[in-house]
Amino acid sequence: MTTPHYIDGRWVEGQGHDCISVHEPALGLPFAELMSASSAQVDQAVAAARRALPAWKQTSAAERAALLRGFAEQLGARREDLIALQMRNNGKPRHEAEIDLDDAVATFAYYADLAEQLPAKNRDVPLAVPGFTARTRLEPVGVVGLIVPWNFPLVTSAWKLAPALAAGCTVVLKPSEVTPLIEQAYGQIAEQLGLPAGVLNIVNGKAETGAALSGHNGLDKLSFTGSNGVGSQVMRASAVQCRPVTLELGGKSAIVVFDDCDVDQAVEWIVAGITWNAGQMCSATSRLLVQDGIADALLARLQDALETIQVGNPLTEDVQMGPLTSQAQWLKVAGYFATAREEGLKCLAGGKALDRDGWFVSPTLYVDVPQSSRLWVEEIFGPVLCARRFSSEQQAIAQANDSRFGLVATVCSADLERAERVADALEVGHVWINSVQAVFVETSWGGTKGSGIGRELGPWGLSAYQSVKHVTRCLE
Template structure:
């Protein structure tokens, strides 16, 4: 087997008990396999990160920025290979894989700039009391364990790696067992750039490897992106060590469409919000709230638009939407189709798996879905949209906020004062107004309620890997 773990600047074969079989979701067939890391190898990775920490956190900011720019440049050099690998391992259409790669490049470039500004972050603190001076130091929080999901490899890992390395942290990264090969590019780049051994370590594995990392006593912080079920386990592991944690978890986000909208434009935003990455997004706007005045016309056009989407193997044909990334996710979405039938939901489009090779489902629309429905309340993580009508602005806000999640939302209205007013009232971490889900590295990412703890991206992402120290001196 090909070495699939990057520990202390060297490649190693897995010594664990789990064999990870990597599939092409468009065919359902395996194309490679690797052995998981053992708990001993996780220990080795954490120990390597600990040894590397003193030198790395004191490396001058300009040098850390140079390495980060090197990651951005080398991702670009590997562009075609990484796009092809995401299409094969994730089932992403080419245009989606291209955007993912561009996002990862932009993230490393952005945090290279922030790294260069770090010396200015150490500043004097004015004191009201005479006879004392104080200053602030922002220091690396230490050794960070990172666990990333399968839906956006390269991207979610870049959102963690770039600010952590910029801050002077050393890291141990565990990719998802569903997409374990894409993130290995970061180890290859680290090796090529001559990144000091132990600064970046990558261990692949399944649940046992994740548990060994999240429960490791040698970490100073955990950063996790994934499901709420696993996130709660990671949070318990962090609590046992009384250490900080960043959690980017699930969502059940709303898209609110007022009756002054251009219907065709609204349909475009709705389709993008539920079918991008085959709906496998924590930010998928899977609850559609449409005002009574345009509900019938909009739902009819939306039904037609979903029916016209090209669903197929992006490696062989032009596709608007590819397959679900794993058989487990395909089975989960299929189970929700069964729940919808049991609940008697009205289906205007889709509602079924597709009888073809691979893990494909149809883009789906249910209408007049009651708030008590499991499909309205639970995160499905597939291209399944549930719609309800509303009459007033107040009703729309109440319906949108009636969720245990609070990640994102979209507001569609030509009345920009109303759109801003509604955006301010929504209990989420990010709101788009009259837009697709454009995510910029300069803005924060993260949610409220059960959607997580902490923020990624922007200066807030960097701050998550910094410890604040004050030095106070008596002048007397």
């Protein structure tokens, strides 16, 4: 692919300094190459978005809704190709790639509905003082930069792109250099639907391209999903401009299992929370807190479950967990295995990279992990689960909240009143009770503490791209 960048309604070749090799992680081999966008091309993309903004924000809610539904329909029409690309470039098993595609489709359909409701959100404001009237206008924030990660391409971009377009913003989207191909579908769909030139721009690249976008003075807002290290750089760049940001960052989430929980059911929830997408999720429930009364039985069953997971090429039938998506991530997780050995952690399952082609590691369980361990504290971004025991509800809450992150958590208990009480006490943005991590577009996504700033999805995701204006008039 020689023309991977979509700028001002045209596909153009990259003029940057970096050559991006796109890999198939199940084999560890490249299958495509492209040149990154230059800083000048980022300038061009931002300028195109700025030119397109006045007309785009004046389009009717019905017109924007129709285009968003068009995105949903066209994603569905490309279903098999996009699923195959997710499997090849991300290493996702088919059932995971299918859910990703369905999530992206649902996101565009949902924000199409919200776009149609936008006129009703301009409302009169009652005032206590006579002689004045006031009304509220919700306006697009302007030109926005969207930077998305490699673990859920197509999905995280939909979470940003759909509400931004619904609000009337124009955008410059930068996909991850690890997975730069699948978001090209958005540019192709924009062409097919007749989206005005400049409303959507896509620039691919590595750090140079990302820095050019995040530091650009032509943006009115930046929305970033990724690591805390890069997120802090993005935030500093935006601080120079005094520009608003949405940051969806890391996590070190807890799953709390009480002793009244069915062991087999709990194991299912635990395994799903740490092995989905090979644990490469900011929401991975990588800290297991299990009550004393059930701990021995649960950990034994969990060991068996993790050791019997079918790990392999996603194109192979019955594979449950694929490879890590990049060699860099594979080396990072292998480094944590080495740290665990240095710390003398007790390993019940896994704890090693697999000796085969591709970037595979084994689903891993460490038990009785000290709270001072790097593996307990740091985000690993792999299928590595650390377990500790607790005796009381208060102790469980205290241990779960003892983290610099606060993205999600899961509570497992037959006592629903207790489960609800614990959920309310956890310092996170989203809690599941007796469930896998089911994410619905109607609910919010985002965290507390070091897990980020702002919310995506639901009406909160739309409001992130809206500016509130009040108009007050004197009647005298």
